Amino acid sequence: MNIVLLYLxxxxxxxxxxxxxxxxxxxxxxxxxxLDAGKPGQRSPIEVDPCLFENADVIGVGSPVFNLRILRPLKQYLRQALPHFSKDVKAFIYITYGGITSGKAFLNAASLLKQHKIPVVGGFKVRAPHFYSSESYPDAAALQTIDQFCAQVSANLFRAMPWPQVEQAFGYQGWKVRLIYPFAQIVGELRRLPIHFDTQRCLRCQRCIRECPANALKMDDYPVLDKHKCVHCYHCATICPQQAILCPTYKVEGMAKVNVKLLGHEQPQNAIYLLPPAGAVGSIGQRGYN
Incomplete structure (x- = not known):
């Protein structure tokens, strides 16, 4: 199989x-x-060799969870890229999240694939550390989940799941998540931290511009932020070698603690979603690997 991992x-x-x-x-x-949709030279499907799309048998769509959803720039990228894939392509979805909730990220991605009539063969989620953590990653639990998913999806010959079963498998959200989901984007915007640039410290190395996953930074005399594109991941502030990008990122850990009090930790934290092997007795659902 020719597999393209398209992620942000x-x-x-x-x-x-x-x-x-x-x-x-x-x-x-x-x-x-x-295919890293945030990497220079790959930030638009028109920049990518069309053979990559045309020759793909399977797409793996990967995203972290922001405000209970897949990333907005990835959603926009997929809308442009999916029509370029062959009509016989299939897809799976993989989600990374902070362990509190994966929200409806699976359903977001699956909905886009359904709109383009691309069958889904399954997916997996893995807990990942927040940017302020010094934890080594991927950890043993994430690697075990990846191993189990790859072994089973290959053994299944990438069999597609019927759409009602896709929706059933990915519709595991508890009542709290379903309740706050419509408001999560608004609350996320209200909690965004300010980002400022100290031009006296800035060396104009442009590392922030190269690594911005949303392509939200441009170079004038100094980096300039496009607030409409910014997803407030704060990566630019954490990587600036001169600490010239000023943002109170220490507050993010406190926000995460509030989220834990409201929602707890999603269980199982790591899980795969696939059809049972051909001939086996079983049903689609979460198969956890903590």
């Missing part, structure tokens, strides 16, 4: 999962290409 990774955890996923799929004999 503001703080590099989804990128690390994508690398581990690619290595594991290659062990099963698949050919894997990585």
């Amino acid at each position: 990774s503001p703080n590099k955890t989804t990128h690390k999962v994508s690398l581990a996923l690619a290595r594991r799929l290659e062990q099963d004999g698949h050919s894997v290409s990585l």
